[in-house]
Amino acid sequence: MSALYFREDLESVDEGARLSLTGPEAKHAATVNRTRPGQSVMIGNGRGLIATGEVLVATSTELTIEVETVQHVASPSPVVTLVQALAKGDRDELAIQASTELGVDRVVPWAAARSVSRWEGAKIAKSRDRWATIVREAAKQSIRAWVPSVGELSSTKAVAELSGSSRVLVLEPDATTRLSDIVVETGPDARPLVLVVGPEGGIAPEELGLLTAAGAELVRLGTTVLRTSTAGPAALAVLNGALGRW
The missing domain is CATH 3.40.1280.10 (SPOUT methyltransferase, trefoil knot domain)
Incomplete structure (x- = not known):
């Protein structure tokens, strides 16, 4: 299963777009999870939105994917x-x-x-x-x-x-x-x-x-x-x- 990373300021994203992470999340992906170009990962906002795509760039300062699918998960009920x-x-x-x-x-x-x-x-x-x-x-x-x-x-x-x-x-x-x-x-x-x-x-x-x-x-x-x-x-x-x- 693909790894998931969070970008809390993410409000929306379209299929085919390029989506990037910087800072600690990008560093964790590259140095801890050893994420490499060609792999598939997920980037979410922690509020129901998850974008999945192929990694284009994976360095200690940047993780960029090309978005293939976008999923909107409804909030759980009952809480x-x-x-x-x-x-x-x-x-x-x-x-x-x-x-x-x-x-x-x-x-x-x-x-x-x-x-x-x-x-x-x-x-x-x-x-x-x-x-x-x-x-x-x-x-x-x-x-x-x-x-x-x-x-x-x-x-x-x-x-x-x-x-x-x-x-x-x-x-x-x-x-x-x-x-x-x-x-x-x-x-x-x-x-x-x-x-x-x-x-x-x-x-x-x-x-x-x-x-x-x-x-x-x-x-x-x-x-x-x-x-x-x-x-x-x-x-x-x-x-x-x-x-x-x-």
């Missing part, structure tokens, strides 16, 4: 958001990377009560930018036309408020309802879905109370307890089946 609690080490980053590969449409960092990791001051913007880079690279690797958006750092109150516009599913090992048993809506008018994953120590009782009072549903995956880095991706796999995406 699936992962609210991922901040976690120690790189566990939250592993979660959003795998979730992107599995098709999540949006990720939101959550400062849960039991989160060991904390984003404060200048670290908030820096960490959010790092999440954006992680999902962008994961989208490239998995050849996704749409790059997931990264929301602002959210409090538990802000997460609870998502129930006003979305169906919020909170992963909780002690829940009586299994995620695989719920019925989800599909189609363009389906209500957005939000998966909420807690930190290493689990979601605090007062947070569960706030979330359920707002209308969130508690669901479990099975009889075992998964790490915060694997719970979200596992839940997404279940939803992909229920939504008919897999």
